Amino acid sequence: MADNALKFWGVVGSSPVSCSKDRKYGSHTICSTLETGSDEIFIIDAGTGLIRLGNLFCALPEPEGRRIHILLTHFHLDHVLGLPFFKPLFSPKAQITFYTPWDTQETQNTLQAFMGGRYFPIDFMDTASTKYFRQLPEGASEVAGIQVSWCPLNHPQGSVAYRLEHQGQSWVLATDTEHPKKGEDERLTAFCQGADVLVYDAMFTPEEYPEKIGWGHSTWVQGTRMAEQADVGTLYLSHLNPDYPGAKLDEMLHLAREVFPRTDIACEEII
Ligand SMILES: [Zn+2]
Numbered sequence: 001m002a003d004n005a006l007k008f009w010g011v012v013g014s015s016p017v018s019c020s021k022d023r024k025y026g027s028h029t030i031c032s033t034l035e036t037g038s039d040e041i042f043i044i045d046a047g048t049g050l051i052r053l054g055n056l057f058c059a060l061p062e063p064e065g066r067r068i069h070i071l072l073t074h075f076h077l078d079h080v081l082g083l084p085f086f087k088p089l090f091s092p093k094a095q096i097t098f099y100t101p102w103d104t105q106e107t108q109n110t111l112q113a114f115m116g117g118r119y120f121p122i123d124f125m126d127t128a129s130t131k132y133f134r135q136l137p138e139g140a141s142e143v144a145g146i147q148v149s150w151c152p153l154n155h156p157q158g159s160v161a162y163r164l165e166h167q168g169q170s171w172v173l174a175t176d177t178e179h180p181k182k183g184e185d186e187r188l189t190a191f192c193q194g195a196d197v198l199v200y201d202a203m204f205t206p207e208e209y210p211e212k213i214g215w216g217h218s219t220w221v222q223g224t225r226m227a228e229q230a231d232v233g234t235l236y237l238s239h240l241n242p243d244y245p246g247a248k249l250d251e252m253l254h255l256a257r258e259v260f261p262r263t264d265i266a267c268e269e270i271i
Contacts, residue, residue, distance in 0.1 A: 006171050006197055007033045010049020011266040013175070013203050013217070013239035014078050024246035026268030028052065029078035030175055030239060032199070036166050040144040043070045044162060044173050049268065050082030056271055058087045062094075069144055071099045071136075073176060074159035075110050083124075084115050090122075094129040099143065101150050101160055104133035140165075151191040153177035155216035163191060171197040172232070175239045178215070179222040184229070192230035199266060200226065202237035205252065220252050224260035238266035 010016075010028035019027045029047030036042070043050065057066075068088060073079060088094040100107045108125070115124040125131070140149045147165040152158065154177055161174035172195045179185050192198050203217035220237050227235035237256060240249060249265055256263040 005035050005166075005169065006199075007035065007269050008049070008236075008238070008266045009033065009053045009269055010045075010047040010082070011238050011240050011268055012047075012078075012242050013201075015242050016048045016081075017242045022245045022247075024267075025240060025249055025265050028268060029081060030073075031082060032173060034146070034164055034166075034171065036146060038145055039067070041066070041068045042143070042146065042164070043068065044164075045073055045079045045175070046070055046083045046086065047078050047080070048082045048085075051085045052269075052271060054082075054086040054088055062091065066094050067144065068094060068096045069099065070096060071143075071148065071162055072107070073153075073162065073173070074155065074157065075114070076157070076159075076176070077114075079176075080111065080114060083111065084120050089127045089129050092128040092130075095132070096129050097132040097134055099134050099136050099148070101136050101138075101152075104135050107133050107135075149191075151188055153188065154180065154185070156214075159216070161188060161191060163195065170195040171199070173199045175199060175201050176216060177201050177218055178213075179218050183222065184225065185222075189226050189230050192226060192232055194231055196233040197236065198223075198227055198230065198232040198234070199236045199238045201239045202252065202256075203239050203241050205248075220256040220263075221259075224256050224263060227260045227263070233262065235260055235263045236266040237263065240265070 010031040011026040028049035030045045031047045031049030032044045034042040112124045150160040159176040163172045200223035201218040202220040
């Protein structure tokens with residue numbers, strides 16, 4: 001579990017894994033929500049964790065015109081795979097806005113390409129919900145009462161970190177990034193400065209990372225350094241490696257806390 005406002009519904013990178021006691025932190029790919037006390041729903045990334053969230057929504061009475069805001073960090077499958085199975089997408093009562101830093105037509109076309117054709121039986125744009133698309137410019141934008149800004153990350157085909165701010169609190173989600181050779185990503189460190197929460201890419205251990213240079217992911221060591229330098233409140237290690245069992249992640253957490261004591265591992269909500 002994260003803090004009261006930020007919740008994790010999927011914390012695994014690359015591919016979902018089967019649920020077992022070995023997967024104590026979760027088994028679904030990346031999806032988080034921010035709750036602000038309003039009726040607006042803010043979702044960051046649409047990995048398979050989104051399916052659980054959609055099922056939860058369907059278990060509750062569905063309000064007319066529910067407004068859902070989905071911010072996508074990029075389009076790799078582990079960040080969009082929940083979308084075709086997100087039940088509100090098929091509800092005529094749902095209004096869903098998709099946000100990216102990219103051109104709105106590009107966002108729509110990319111989602112349509114992966115959810116349609118011979119990949120899926122219903123075309124993305126033929127689903128019953130009302131869909132909107134919005135490009136987030138550089139700098140801060142207002143999204144339904146919260147401030148949103150983004151920072152480009154070092155990841156194949158590009159990805160961004162989002163910084164969300166609401167009533168003096170701030171959350172940065174940087175789940176897919178590879179640190180530069182020299183170690184510190186100064187632009188991202190500046191972007192995270194003073195955030196209450198930093199969610200950081202801890203896909204590889206420092207021992208395994210040298211074999212994975214160029215894959216676009218980072219380590220807990222870089223996460224703890226960034227958390228220290230940016231003076232963040234709590235660091236959550238996320239984009240967990242699907243091949244790492246719970247015990248290995250526990251060990252990672254133990255080592256990370258020796259450097260930055262306010263570290264935790266992103267853990268999926270239990271419903
Ligand atoms: Zn990813």
